[in-house]
Amino acid sequence: MSAPHCQVNGEKYALRIGTTISDLIRAEGLNPESVRGVAVALNNTVIRKNEWSGTVVNEGDRIEIVTAQQGG
Amino acid sequence: MEQEDYFEVGGLQLRSRLLIGSSGYPSPQVMLEAVEASGSELLTVAIRRVNLGDMSGESLLGMLKSLPVHLLPNTAGCYTAREAVLLAELAREALETNLVKLEVIGDDETLMPDVEQLLQAARTLIDSGFTVMAYANDDPITCRKLADMGCAAVMPLASPIGSGMGLTNPYNLALIRELIPDVPLLVDAGIGTASDAAHAMELGYDGILLNTAVSQAKHPVQMATAMRYAVNAGRMAWLAGRIPRRRYAQASSPSEGRIEATPT
Numbered sequence: 001m002s003a004p005h006c007q008v009n010g011e012k013y014a015l016r017i018g019t020t021i022s023d024l025i026r027a028e029g030l031n032p033e034s035v036r037g038v039a040v041a042l043n044n045t046v047i048r049k050n051e052w053s054g055t056v057v058n059e060g061d062r063i064e065i066v067t068a069q070q071g072g
Numbered sequence: 073m074e075q076e077d078y079f080e081v082g083g084l085q086l087r088s089r090l091l092i093g094s095s096g097y098p099s100p101q102v103m104l105e106a107v108e109a110s111g112s113e114l115l116t117v118a119i120r121r122v123n124l125g126d127m128s129g130e131s132l133l134g135m136l137k138s139l140p141v142h143l144l145p146n147t148a149g150c151y152t153a154r155e156a157v158l159l160a161e162l163a164r165e166a167l168e169t170n171l172v173k174l175e176v177i178g179d180d181e182t183l184m185p186d187v188e189q190l191l192q193a194a195r196t197l198i199d200s201g202f203t204v205m206a207y208a209n210d211d212p213i214t215c216r217k218l219a220d221m222g223c224a225a226v227m228p229l230a231s232p233i234g235s236g237m238g239l240t241n242p243y244n245l246a247l248i249r250e251l252i253p254d255v256p257l258l259v260d261a262g263i264g265t266a267s268d269a270a271h272a273m274e275l276g277y278d279g280i281l282l283n284t285a286v287s288q289a290k291h292p293v294q295m296a297t298a299m300r301y302a303v304n305a306g307r308m309a310w311l312a313g314r315i316p317r318r319r320y321a322q323a324s325s326p327s328e329g330r331i332e333a334t335p336t
Binding site for chain 1: 095096122129145146158161164167233
């Protein structure tokens with residue numbers, strides 16, 4: 001049996017027991033406490049910033065971590 | 073006139089009727105200079121997956137802080153109402169704004185709106201408290217529906233996004249303005265040069281949203297300045313009221329007191 005994974009921005013991410021949204025933000029090289037202009041969706045539902053550290057990610061979850069980019 | 077003629081949308085009171093995009097400039101520095109030269113106070117941004125190393129997130133937002141602009145996140149690249157609604161919700165969370173430029177497109181070739189999905193997404197977002205500025209087809213019926221359901225602005229296209237084809241159907245745009253006098257209307261997409269922007273404003277539009285015409289111009293900062301003047305000129309001409317068209321000439325100089333030369 002392979003280790004549990006989730007999808008972060010379309011990429012496979014190996015989960016450890018109790019991995020939270022904050023851990024995923026850290027893995028993107030960002031500080032979940034201080035980062036601005038970033039939003040997260042877990043399985044198509046937005047997770048507010050103050051819920052990141054308490055939201056545990058499960059096997060098969062799909063997470064989107066987004067920010068502003070140049071656009072028209 | 074410029075001091076008093078505000079454009080109001082979503083609780084904002086704007087001096088400028090030119091909304092500009094932040095994409096496709098030769099460099100971040102040129103973008104900043106062009107946005108400043110345009111006088112725009114509402115700048116569109118896209119919402120995309122974080123990607124360290126590119127100009128996005130905190131580095132982009134930090135840079136834009138030096139400008140006197142509000143951010144208008146878009147839902148560019150969405151093909152379904154579901155995608156667009158989720159992206160708008162993410163934008164609201166990331167940028168702490170209820171404003172959204174709603175874009176739900178139907179294909180890659182025309183980037184024209186998918187009306188069915190657009191109307192569905194607009195309804196959902198309005199019900200969730202968003203201030204929706206909807207990118208629409210130049211179709212009076214769709215525009216009317218978007219206005220009636222409570223969009224803060226309806227934004228028919230002049231021609232396909234990035235095409236620079238200008239006003240391909242000014243008749244429809246004029247019709248839409250006549251039929252929807254009570255909701256802010258902007259022309260969004262397809263503007264190629266300054267006269268296009270002025271023309272749309274002369275039809276009575278409340279504003280112009282453009283990006284490529286400036287960012288891909290040979291001299292973006294200069295074109296941004298031209299667009300600023302064009303939007304102002306068009307607005308003033310609309311307020312001033314153009315003369316009716318006549319089929320025949322009408323002399324401007326008086327016919328009395330004309331001299332006569334003796335025939336030779």
